[in-house]
Amino acid sequence: MNPFTYARPGGAGEAVEAVTADPGACFLAGGTNLVDHLKLGVASPTALVDVRGAVDDTIEESPDGGVRIGAGVTNSDLAAHPVIRRSYPVLSSALLAGASGQLRNMATTGGNLLQRTRCVYFQDVTTPCNKREPGSGCSALEGHGRDNAVLGTSEQCVATHPSDMAVGLLVLDAVVVVLGPSGERRVPLADLHRLPGAEPERDTVLERGELITAVELPAPLAEGRGAYRKVRDRASYAFALVSVAALVHVRGDRITEARIALGGVAHAPWRARRTEAALEGRPLTEAGLRVAAEAELARARPGKDNAFKVPLAVNTCTAVLRDLTGVGS
Amino acid sequence: MIGTEGSGAVGAPMERIEGRAKVTGTAPYAYEHDFPDPLHVHPVLSTVPRGRVRSVDVSAAQGLTGVRATLTAPDVAGTVGAEDREFAVLQDGEVFFRGQIVAAVVADTPEIARQAATLVRVDYEVDDHEVELPPARRELYRPEEVNTGAEADTARGDADAVLADSTVRIDRTYRTPREYNNPMEPHCSIAVWETDPERLVLYDSTQGVHVVRRTLAEVLGLDAERIRVISPHVGGGFGSKGSPHAHNVLVVLAARALPGRAVKLALTRRQMFSLVGYRPNTIQRIRIGAEEDGRIGALVHDVVETSSLAKEYAEQSGVCSRMMYTARARRTTHRLAALDVPIPFWMRAPGEAPGMFALETAMDELAYACGLDPIELRLRNEPGRDPESGLPWSGRHLARCLRQGAERFGWDTRPELPRGHRDGDWWVGTGVASAVYPRLTLPGSEAEIVLERDGSHTVSIGAADIGTGTWTALTQIAADALGCGPDRVRLRIGDSRLPTASVAGGSSGISSWGSAVVAAARAFRDAHGDRPAPGARSRAETPENPEREEYAMYSFGSQFAEVRVNADTGEVRVPRILGVFSAGRIINPRTARSQLTGGMVMGLSMALHEEGVVDPRFGHVVNGDLAGYHVAANADVGRVEAEWLDEVDPHVNALGAAGVGEIGIVGTAAAIANAAFHATGVRVRDLPLTPDRFLG
Amino acid sequence: MDSTITLTVDGERRELTVDTRTTLLDALRDRLGVYAPKKGCDHGQCGSCTVLMEDRRVLACLSLAVAHDGARVTTAAGLGDGDELHPVAGAFLDEDAFQCGYCTPGQICSAVGMLSEVASGWLSHVTEDPEGPVEATDAEIRERMSGNLCRCGAYPHIVAAIRRAAP
Known part of the structure; x- marks a missing residue:
C-alpha cells in the first residue's frame, strides 16, 4: 500500500473539487471495497477524499410519491427504513441478501453502486487483467471462469458486477444523482454501469471527479409484487452465482407489467427486457414463464466453466415468477 | 485405570x-505478546511456479524510510541447512512453486x-512447470512410504481374479480437490x-513447541537448549x-539480522495458501467385487495424488480400505505426482478424510447395486479381526454406532429409492457413512509434577491447546491421577522449557500427554507417599504399551445426514447431521x-x-x-x-481414552453426498457439491 | 504520512499517532496493544475483527483509523462490567461456543450488535414475515451471524449461546 493523504471536506462540492484537482485522488466512503483494494494494490491513490459527512445520509420522501436516498445512507439503514420496507421491499430484500451485517453497517449507497468486480484475476496484481491494467490481457477468459459473465461480455473482459442492491434498484427504475466539476446531472441507473467492450477499465459512465450524491426512486409500482432471489455457493455471505429481482403487476390471468433484472450474469446489473416483453400481456402459464426467461438468456455466451449459469438463471427466474404469480401452485 | 479414584x-x-x-x-496468541518497538517482516513471494531467481533489486525498498533490512538469497545463503527444501529459505535462487519466499523486508511498521515488499524487483529465469493432476508430462511414482510410515502399496489374494468372478461390481473414480x-x-x-x-526466543502459533525447537535447531545448526519456543494459545x-x-525460518533470519530486536511476522491469508500446507488433491479409483447378498470378495483402492517437487508428502488416502471391511482379496496403492506446487501437509484426518469419502461413497453405490440398505451392507462386511494385521480389535464398535445412529436419526422411515421425497421446491434425502480413525499414541512425551507450598500441584508438559481443550482435559486427568480436585492443579503447557511433548496431531494428544501425566502422578505417589513435602517433584515419560503389538486400535463412528436440494x-x-462415535473414555464431554x-x-x-x-x-x-475459498458459514x-458409546478401551492406555479431534470430519462428506444422491438421484463423485452439480 | 487521532477504546480515551494507511484494526493491535479484535483475513471476509463503533458492529480491518478520529470503539475486552462478563460472553462460556477462541471476540461483538439490530426490528434475508415481530430464532441467528466465520465449527454452540443470551 502506497502512502496517501487523507482529507475530509465539509461538502460534496468541495469533495468533487478536491478529486478533480488531483489526478491521484479518489473518493472514500464506507471503505469496504476501497480499503480492500488499497491492501491488494489494486488501487494506489495518493490522496483519499472522505465523503462521509460530505454527502447526504438521509432518506426523504419526495412530492411525486417517490424517495430520495442520500448516497451516504448505509446499506443497513436503507434496508431498515420504514418507507423502503413498505414501498420498495424488493430493494430491502436485495440489500439484505448482500454481504454481512457488519459490512452493511459500513457500506454506503453510493459506494455499493461503485464497487468493483470480485473477479479473482482483477484482485490479484500478479496476473494480467484488462480492467486493472488496460491492454495486459484477460486472465479470466481462459482461466477460472465459474463466476464469469454470460451476457454482454467482450473479448477484453468477462467480469461480473457484484452488487445485489443495484439489481434491486434496477427494477425500481432508479435514477442516480451525480455531482461533477460542471454541475449536477441525473443518470438512469440502467445507464450507469457499462458493458466492458473495449474499455473494461471503465465500470460506469461517470467521469473523473463525478460523485454520486443521491439515488432517486420514482413512486412504487401500484399493486406490484416484487421479490429478490439470490443463488450462491454458501447459504449466506457469498456473492451471487445468479440473482433475480422481479416486480410484476398481475391482472386476472395476465401480467400487465413486468420488470426483471438479473445479477451475477454480466458486467452490469442486467435488465431482462426480452423476458419482460415476453411476459407482458400474455396468459400466465408455467411454460410461458420459462419461455420468457429463456428469451433473455438466448443471447448468453458462456465460457468453459460457467455454462451452468444459463439454466440456473432461467430456472431461478422462472421460479421467482412462478412464486410471484402463483402459477402452477 | 484412573477415573475410579481421585x-x-x-x-x-x-x-x-x-x-x-x-x-x-485477552488470551494472548502468538502475535499478541508486547515488545517495545517491535520490527515487522513481510515476505516477497515468487510470481513464477518454476525457475531461478536471477537477481533481486532491493534498492527502492531500502530507500524507504523505516526499512531496517532486506533479506535476499545472496545475503543469507549458507546460513541455514538446505537439505529440506521447505526450510532452505533464501539459501539459493531455486524456485519450486509460485508463492515461495524469494526475499523479505524488515521495517519499523507493518x-x-x-509497501517496501511491493518495491522489491525480482528477475527470474523461468522454466516450464506442471501443476495439474494427473500430470501430462511427468511420471507418477510410488513413495517409499505414506504419511504415518505405512506401506505405499499392499496386496492380499488375487484381487483381479476375485473381481472378475464377482456377481456385483463397482468400479468408480472419486476426486477430492486441494x-x-x-x-x-x-x-x-x-x-x-x-x-x-546466541539464543533464540520464538513466540509461535504451533501445535508443538518441541517440534518447532527441534526442527529449528537442526536447520539453524544451533543447540536446542539455546532455543525457546512459547505458544500458550493457538x-x-x-x-x-x-x-x-518456511515463515518460521524467515522470521528467525530477520531476527538474526537485527539482534536484540523483536521481529514480528504475520502471514496474510493469501500467503497461507502457498506456505503452510494443504490437503493435496486426490484421484481415487475404487473397485469392489461382491456377491448379490452384499458380501465383499475383492476391494481395490488405487490413489493418485499431488505432492511437491520441493518436498514429498504422501497423503495416506488408501489406508482406510486396508481395515474397514472384509474382503478375501484386497489391493491398495498410492502414486504421487511431484509437481511444481506448494508443499502439501497435514489437514485434519489426513488420509482418512479423503479416503473415506471415496470408500464410503463406493459402499453406498454398492448398496444400491445389491438392493441392500447401506447400513445392512456395512454390517454384512464387518471383519472379526483387523484384516490388515490379523490382530483382534481393542474394541471395534462400528456396528453399535450404525445401529444406535439409525435409531436416533429415524433411518427406518426413509424411502428406499432415490428421488422419492419432495417437499415444496426441495428434494429431500438421507445418507449414511462410516467413520474411522486410528487410536494413536506418540512416543517421547514427559510430564513433571511439583507440590507447591500452598498444597497445589504444578503439572508441566510442553503440550499444545489449539482449541482442543488440552488446558482443561489435562487438568482433569492430573486431578484424578493425583487424587485432588482440579482446583489444586496448576497446569503449564505451550513452552519448550517444559518437559518434552509430542505434537498435537493424529488425535494423539490425550493419549500421549495424558499417559505421561498419569505416569508422573504414579511416580510422584511412589516417590513421595501419601504426605509429600512442598517441593516434592517427579517426572515420568509416556510408558510403552506392549498391547500395541497385540491389538488393532481404532475409533469408529457412524455419520448420518439429511440433505435438501432445490429442484x-x-x-x-x-x-x-448426526454422528455416533466410539472413542474410548471421554475425558470431558463438553469439550x-x-x-x-x-x-x-x-x-x-x-x-x-x-x-x-x-x-x-x-x-x-x-x-x-x-x-x-469458501468455508462453511x-x-x-x-x-x-x-453422541458417543459409553466405553472404555482397556488396551489403548491407562486412561482407556482416545482423542476425538479428527474422527468427526471422517465420513461426513460421504454421508452428505450419499444423502444428496438419495434426494435427487444425482451421484456426485467429485467434491464439492456445488449447486451446478444438481442442475438439469 | 502520520496523523494524530483520538479514540475512545473500551471506555478509555486514547490519543495515538497513525500512518494514514493504518487500519483501525492495526491501530488497536499494533499501536494500542488492544488485541481483543483479531486479524483473521484483513479483507472483510471473516469477521474476526468485529468491534462495536458507536454501538454498531463493523469490521475494524476495513476501517482506516484516520477516518474514525474521535470514534467510540468497544471490543470484546470492554463489553463486560468490571469483572462481570457481558451476558453474551457468559453464554458463550456456558455453551462452549468456541474452541480455539480466535474468532470468539469478533463473534461476541457481532452477536451484541446483532441482538440490538433485532431489538430495533431490522429484517434479515431469512425473515419470513416482514410485517410480524422480528425475533432471534435459530434461523435468524444463523443468517445474521454468517459474517463471522469459525473454522473450529462451533456454529451450533454459538447459535445456542446467542439464543440463551437473547432478551
Whole structure:
C-alpha cells in the first residue's frame, strides 16, 4: 500500500473539487471495497477524499410519491427504513441478501453502486487483467471462469458486477444523482454501469471527479409484487452465482407489467427486457414463464466453466415468477 | 485405570480453564505478546511456479524510510541447512512453486514493511512447470512410504481374479480437490535473537513447541537448549501448525539480522495458501467385487495424488480400505505426482478424510447395486479381526454406532429409492457413512509434577491447546491421577522449557500427554507417599504399551445426514447431521462434543464448499482468500449432534481414552453426498457439491 | 504520512499517532496493544475483527483509523462490567461456543450488535414475515451471524449461546 493523504471536506462540492484537482485522488466512503483494494494494490491513490459527512445520509420522501436516498445512507439503514420496507421491499430484500451485517453497517449507497468486480484475476496484481491494467490481457477468459459473465461480455473482459442492491434498484427504475466539476446531472441507473467492450477499465459512465450524491426512486409500482432471489455457493455471505429481482403487476390471468433484472450474469446489473416483453400481456402459464426467461438468456455466451449459469438463471427466474404469480401452485 | 479414584474430574463437563480469557479476547496468541518497538517482516513471494531467481533489486525498498533490512538469497545463503527444501529459505535462487519466499523486508511498521515488499524487483529465469493432476508430462511414482510410515502399496489374494468372478461390481473414480486448513489465526511468530551467547526466543502459533525447537535447531545448526519456543494459545491449526514452515525460518533470519530486536511476522491469508500446507488433491479409483447378498470378495483402492517437487508428502488416502471391511482379496496403492506446487501437509484426518469419502461413497453405490440398505451392507462386511494385521480389535464398535445412529436419526422411515421425497421446491434425502480413525499414541512425551507450598500441584508438559481443550482435559486427568480436585492443579503447557511433548496431531494428544501425566502422578505417589513435602517433584515419560503389538486400535463412528436440494437452483442445504462415535473414555464431554461437532462441520464444509482452484497457466490457487475459498458459514450449518458409546478401551492406555479431534470430519462428506444422491438421484463423485452439480 | 487521532477504546480515551494507511484494526493491535479484535483475513471476509463503533458492529480491518478520529470503539475486552462478563460472553462460556477462541471476540461483538439490530426490528434475508415481530430464532441467528466465520465449527454452540443470551 502506497502512502496517501487523507482529507475530509465539509461538502460534496468541495469533495468533487478536491478529486478533480488531483489526478491521484479518489473518493472514500464506507471503505469496504476501497480499503480492500488499497491492501491488494489494486488501487494506489495518493490522496483519499472522505465523503462521509460530505454527502447526504438521509432518506426523504419526495412530492411525486417517490424517495430520495442520500448516497451516504448505509446499506443497513436503507434496508431498515420504514418507507423502503413498505414501498420498495424488493430493494430491502436485495440489500439484505448482500454481504454481512457488519459490512452493511459500513457500506454506503453510493459506494455499493461503485464497487468493483470480485473477479479473482482483477484482485490479484500478479496476473494480467484488462480492467486493472488496460491492454495486459484477460486472465479470466481462459482461466477460472465459474463466476464469469454470460451476457454482454467482450473479448477484453468477462467480469461480473457484484452488487445485489443495484439489481434491486434496477427494477425500481432508479435514477442516480451525480455531482461533477460542471454541475449536477441525473443518470438512469440502467445507464450507469457499462458493458466492458473495449474499455473494461471503465465500470460506469461517470467521469473523473463525478460523485454520486443521491439515488432517486420514482413512486412504487401500484399493486406490484416484487421479490429478490439470490443463488450462491454458501447459504449466506457469498456473492451471487445468479440473482433475480422481479416486480410484476398481475391482472386476472395476465401480467400487465413486468420488470426483471438479473445479477451475477454480466458486467452490469442486467435488465431482462426480452423476458419482460415476453411476459407482458400474455396468459400466465408455467411454460410461458420459462419461455420468457429463456428469451433473455438466448443471447448468453458462456465460457468453459460457467455454462451452468444459463439454466440456473432461467430456472431461478422462472421460479421467482412462478412464486410471484402463483402459477402452477 | 484412573477415573475410579481421585476427584472424579475425568468424565465431568468442566468449563474451559482459559475460557474466560478467550471470551474477553485477552488470551494472548502468538502475535499478541508486547515488545517495545517491535520490527515487522513481510515476505516477497515468487510470481513464477518454476525457475531461478536471477537477481533481486532491493534498492527502492531500502530507500524507504523505516526499512531496517532486506533479506535476499545472496545475503543469507549458507546460513541455514538446505537439505529440506521447505526450510532452505533464501539459501539459493531455486524456485519450486509460485508463492515461495524469494526475499523479505524488515521495517519499523507493518505498513512500511508491506509497501517496501511491493518495491522489491525480482528477475527470474523461468522454466516450464506442471501443476495439474494427473500430470501430462511427468511420471507418477510410488513413495517409499505414506504419511504415518505405512506401506505405499499392499496386496492380499488375487484381487483381479476375485473381481472378475464377482456377481456385483463397482468400479468408480472419486476426486477430492486441494483443501486448505485455514485456521482463523494466520500463522504468526515473534522472534528475538540474542548474541553472546546466541539464543533464540520464538513466540509461535504451533501445535508443538518441541517440534518447532527441534526442527529449528537442526536447520539453524544451533543447540536446542539455546532455543525457546512459547505458544500458550493457538488459534486453530488442523494440522497446518503441526510443523514449522518456511515463515518460521524467515522470521528467525530477520531476527538474526537485527539482534536484540523483536521481529514480528504475520502471514496474510493469501500467503497461507502457498506456505503452510494443504490437503493435496486426490484421484481415487475404487473397485469392489461382491456377491448379490452384499458380501465383499475383492476391494481395490488405487490413489493418485499431488505432492511437491520441493518436498514429498504422501497423503495416506488408501489406508482406510486396508481395515474397514472384509474382503478375501484386497489391493491398495498410492502414486504421487511431484509437481511444481506448494508443499502439501497435514489437514485434519489426513488420509482418512479423503479416503473415506471415496470408500464410503463406493459402499453406498454398492448398496444400491445389491438392493441392500447401506447400513445392512456395512454390517454384512464387518471383519472379526483387523484384516490388515490379523490382530483382534481393542474394541471395534462400528456396528453399535450404525445401529444406535439409525435409531436416533429415524433411518427406518426413509424411502428406499432415490428421488422419492419432495417437499415444496426441495428434494429431500438421507445418507449414511462410516467413520474411522486410528487410536494413536506418540512416543517421547514427559510430564513433571511439583507440590507447591500452598498444597497445589504444578503439572508441566510442553503440550499444545489449539482449541482442543488440552488446558482443561489435562487438568482433569492430573486431578484424578493425583487424587485432588482440579482446583489444586496448576497446569503449564505451550513452552519448550517444559518437559518434552509430542505434537498435537493424529488425535494423539490425550493419549500421549495424558499417559505421561498419569505416569508422573504414579511416580510422584511412589516417590513421595501419601504426605509429600512442598517441593516434592517427579517426572515420568509416556510408558510403552506392549498391547500395541497385540491389538488393532481404532475409533469408529457412524455419520448420518439429511440433505435438501432445490429442484430449480440446485442449492444444497444440510438441515441435520448426526454422528455416533466410539472413542474410548471421554475425558470431558463438553469439550469432546465441541471437537466432534466441529469436525462434522468441517466435513460439511468439505462436502459443500471447499476447493482450491489451480490455474495451470500461472501455477497458483486463484481463489486464495476467504471470499474465494469458501468455508462453511453459520447459515450453512443446521442441527449438528454428536453422541458417543459409553466405553472404555482397556488396551489403548491407562486412561482407556482416545482423542476425538479428527474422527468427526471422517465420513461426513460421504454421508452428505450419499444423502444428496438419495434426494435427487444425482451421484456426485467429485467434491464439492456445488449447486451446478444438481442442475438439469 | 502520520496523523494524530483520538479514540475512545473500551471506555478509555486514547490519543495515538497513525500512518494514514493504518487500519483501525492495526491501530488497536499494533499501536494500542488492544488485541481483543483479531486479524483473521484483513479483507472483510471473516469477521474476526468485529468491534462495536458507536454501538454498531463493523469490521475494524476495513476501517482506516484516520477516518474514525474521535470514534467510540468497544471490543470484546470492554463489553463486560468490571469483572462481570457481558451476558453474551457468559453464554458463550456456558455453551462452549468456541474452541480455539480466535474468532470468539469478533463473534461476541457481532452477536451484541446483532441482538440490538433485532431489538430495533431490522429484517434479515431469512425473515419470513416482514410485517410480524422480528425475533432471534435459530434461523435468524444463523443468517445474521454468517459474517463471522469459525473454522473450529462451533456454529451450533454459538447459535445456542446467542439464543440463551437473547432478551
